[in-house]
Amino acid sequence: AQKVTQAQTEISVVEKEDVTLDCVYETRDTTYYLFWYKQPPSGELVFLIRRNSFDEQNEISGRYSWNFQKSTSSFNFTITASQVVDSAVYFCALRGGRGSTLGRLYFGRGTQLTVWP
């Protein structure tokens, strides 16, 4: 079974604070793929990152960074020096590697991030 848990339903921070969004996943697949998407109020899901199960390197892209730890089945997302434009719902998602689940993204329930000026 594939499952993604985002325990934080809502987070509020003040601009320039750092914030970490948690993502814990469950899968029996040895090969799998993890994703983060951002959904601003306009509705479109914006792809942020993909991480393959065989690549545990952390990644930094500007103010965004991701910490992938297979030992704890976590793929956390940190925004440094948050800005008002970061306000959105953030979804973590899992895609299995087996053919029967190919094409199916399993989403967490999302974390609503609000950044106050």
Added chain:
Amino acid sequence: DTEVTQTPKHLVMGMTNKKSLKCEQHMGHRAMYWYKQKAKKPPELMFVYSYEKLSINESVPSRFSPECPNSSLLNLHLHALQPEDSALYLCASSAPRGYNEQFFGPGTRLTVL
């Protein structure tokens, strides 16, 4: 060009109407998806097309009828919908291999009266 377009942006329809949602991508992707998203919920997969053939139907009611006329276009035909079908309908595309990320369109906000 990493854009997926959807039309219309908003749609209001009665329960006896027939309407269609359209999705287009020009990224050369051969997998396309329809999702339904209710407020404060994650997207729910409805259909997956791979190489223009329906490969996944998540037990969606027959009042939703997908169509993939070619590799760039995806339609969702709607007929005799219920008010509970009101939602944001998202289209996405990806390269067909499993590890590739899906790119989403802006969605169609559907209201069924």
